[in-house]
Amino acid sequence: MKLALFDDHRLGVLSEDEAHLIDVTTAIPASDRDPLTAGWWRGLCRDWTELREQIESAASSRTPIPLGDVHLRAPVLGPTKIIAAASNYRAHVAEMHDVQERTLGTVHAWMMEFDVFLKAPSSVTDPAGPIVLPRAVLDEDREIHHESELVVVIGKGGKDIPAAEASEHVFGYSIGLDITVRSPADRSRRKSYDTFSPIGPWIRLRDEGYDASGVDISLTVDGAVRQQVNTSDLIMNVDEIVSYASRIMTLNPGDVIFTGAPPGVGPIRAGERLVTEIEGIGTMTTEVVAG
Incomplete structure (x- = not known):
């Protein structure tokens, strides 16, 4: 099953032909509907096992809506945090030596080691974007790069989770772009501008046996393969x-994890169209504009 948020943050189930949504908003418990505090969404991520049957029942009895008639939102709502993995593909680590030499004039060895950092939740934007390139950054002639990534949405959450039990804490998977300014600033600052975390177009649920450990990721910019x-x-x-x-x-229900940038990162410019595809999830097409 794939779930989407649309229009005024309503909940939809994607049809099997992926051309329609079925509105199942009224099938979930009435609770906090404010998209900022997002209590109902976190409750859905946490309690999916208990809520699934009633959502499936609603989806089977309601009239599908053509995707073209709705506005798809980012399929995450009010995460308490966005966690991102750094230096998680060896080929990307290798290419970053040249990227840092070109954009920073030096190489920071510590940035080549795996770790996690935080992005501002306010950087999340809808799958179609637009990604807005900040005017101040453009005026400084800094490069702004794309990083296409598998995104994990946390389900029941937890602390000190063993790796062998981690999948039980995952709600589902989506597509994300970790947009990045190449500058000497802290990672969290360079990656937290508004619109720098497009996510979408929907979530592929984990509990149906979807295995994210061996899926293809690709990104094109105006049709040219970059990643x-x-x-x-x-x-x-x-x-x-x-x-x-x-x-x-x-980790709290509804938290978001970006799993790391593949090799092939590069600058994006206003007017370009980014198409990101992840096997088994779908395709996200995002526009770029200047601020």
């Missing part, structure tokens, strides 16, 4: 990332 990788090449796989992050901070 192409398989998640089997991750240094730390999804279960290990979830476990590692949970040893540092408690």
